[in-house]
Amino acid sequence: MTTNGVEGLGLLGDPTRRAIFELLARRPSTVGELARQLPVTRPAVSQHLRVLKDGGLVVSQAQGTRRIYRLNPDGVTALRAYLDRVWAEALTTFAKAAQAAPVDPEQEDA
Amino acid sequence: MTSTTIPPLTGTITVDAPIERAFRVFTDAFGSWWPAEYHIGQADMATAILEPREGGRWYEQGVDGSECDWGRVLAWEPPHRLIVTWQINGQWQYDPDPAHASEIEIRFAADGPDRTTVTLEHRHLERLVDGQALRDGITGGGGWPSLLELFAKAATNQT
Numbered sequence: 001m002t003t004n005g006v007e008g009l010g011l012l013g014d015p016t017r018r019a020i021f022e023l024l025a026r027r028p029s030t031v032g033e034l035a036r037q038l039p040v041t042r043p044a045v046s047q048h049l050r051v052l053k054d055g056g057l058v059v060s061q062a063q064g065t066r067r068i069y070r071l072n073p074d075g076v077t078a079l080r081a082y083l084d085r086v087w088a089e090a091l092t093t094f095a096k097a098a099q100a101a102p103v104d105p106e107q108e109d110a
Numbered sequence: 111m112t113s114t115t116i117p118p119l120t121g122t123i124t125v126d127a128p129i130e131r132a133f134r135v136f137t138d139a140f141g142s143w144w145p146a147e148y149h150i151g152q153a154d155m156a157t158a159i160l161e162p163r164e165g166g167r168w169y170e171q172g173v174d175g176s177e178c179d180w181g182r183v184l185a186w187e188p189p190h191r192l193i194v195t196w197q198i199n200g201q202w203q204y205d206p207d208p209a210h211a212s213e214i215e216i217r218f219a220a221d222g223p224d225r226t227t228v229t230l231e232h233r234h235l236e237r238l239v240d241g242q243a244l245r246d247g248i249t250g251g252g253g254w255p256s257l258l259e260l261f262a263k264a265a266t267n268q269t
Contacts, residue, residue, distance in 0.1 A: 080235060084119055087230060089145050091123040094228070097143035098127040098135040 011055040012085055016040055017048045021071070021081075024058060028070035057081055118233035125226050129218050132226040133189035136216065137162055150198055151178040160194065162186065168194050179204045181211065192216045199238045212238050 012018050016038065023034055031049065035042040049069055052058040060069045125132055135143065141157030149155035153172030158180070160168045166183040181195035195211035197204055205211075212234045219227045 079238070080116055080119065083232060083235070086145075086148055087119060087121045087232060090143075090148070091121050091228070091230065093143045093145055094136060095123050095125045097139060098125040098132045098226075101127065101131055101135050101139070 011052060011057060012081055014048070016044070017052060020045065020048050021052065021057060024069055024071050028068045030066050030068060034069070055081075116235040118231050118235065120232075121230045123228050124221065125228065126224060127226055128224055129220040129226045130189045132228060133192070133218050136218075136228070137188070137192065149178070150180070150203060151176055162188075179206070181214075184213065185215075190218055196232065196238075205238075210237050 012021060019038055020034055023029060023037060031042050031045050034049075035045045038045065049058060049060070053060065053069075057072055058069055059072050060067050062068075127135070137160050140160040144158050146155050149158070149170045151170055151172040153174040153176050156171045156173045158168075158170045160166065161183060164183055164186045166186070167179060168181045168183060169177050169179045171177055179197070181197045183192070183194050185191060185193035193213055193215045195208075196214050197206065197211045199205045199210065212232060214230060214232045217229045219229070221227050
């Protein structure tokens with residue numbers, strides 16, 4: 001059984017995939033609607049949607065002849081993926097701050 | 111509805127800094143590095159504060175002086191270990207109920223005099239999400255949009 005551990009982060013590590021996730025967070029959409037808002041082709045959007053779907057972030061539903069994509073309504077994976085991004089970014093900014101901090105704090109005197 | 115168990119989130123980063131400095135920057139200087147777009151208050155965030163003791167508050171301060179809690183310090187063991195609660199739920203709001211508190215454990219390990227590995231685990235995420243509330247939120251336009259707006263903002267700022 002696989003979990004979404006590091007995978008969750010990987011799924012949203014790609015800028016186009018992040019953009020798709022963000023657009024779907026605003027409103028459920030079809031492949032065509034997504035492609036119109038992004039500088040990539042429909043097949044490329046479909047490919048990214050497949051990855052997001054396999055990762056459990058996105059689900060799809062047929063509506064007549066259209067297929068509508070939306071964030072996974074159980075939300076859990078989406079929340080987790082979101083927090084994954086928060087921590088990835090926070091740890092990076094923390095590392096920069098730790099490395100830039102004064103080398104020899106005068107804490108010893110306190 | 112039974113609660114779903116969510117696997118913990120983990121992260122590791124190695125910094126070129128002695129362990130004491132790494133711990134000090136993470137805690138005393140928390141507000142200096144925390145990405146300012148991740149906050150819950152109405153007002154823009156001025157800083158975020160992690161009180162350096164067991165039972166201490168972890169909260170943000172807005173530019174207007176308002177304060178919003180994020181969680182509490184559960185374990186304070188400088189310079190090796192820190193556990194704080196994260197009580198910000200799927201509606202991106204503080205939930206004061208300890209039963210709904212997720213936990214973040216941060217461990218610091220010296221890799222040498224000037225190198226420290228920091229390991230983070232964010233666990234008990236299922237405590238944050240009341241399954242039904244989350245479902246209602248995401249389908250009925252509850253609090254999720256604001257959380258996701260923050261996400262969108264963060265994603266946009268990434269280069």
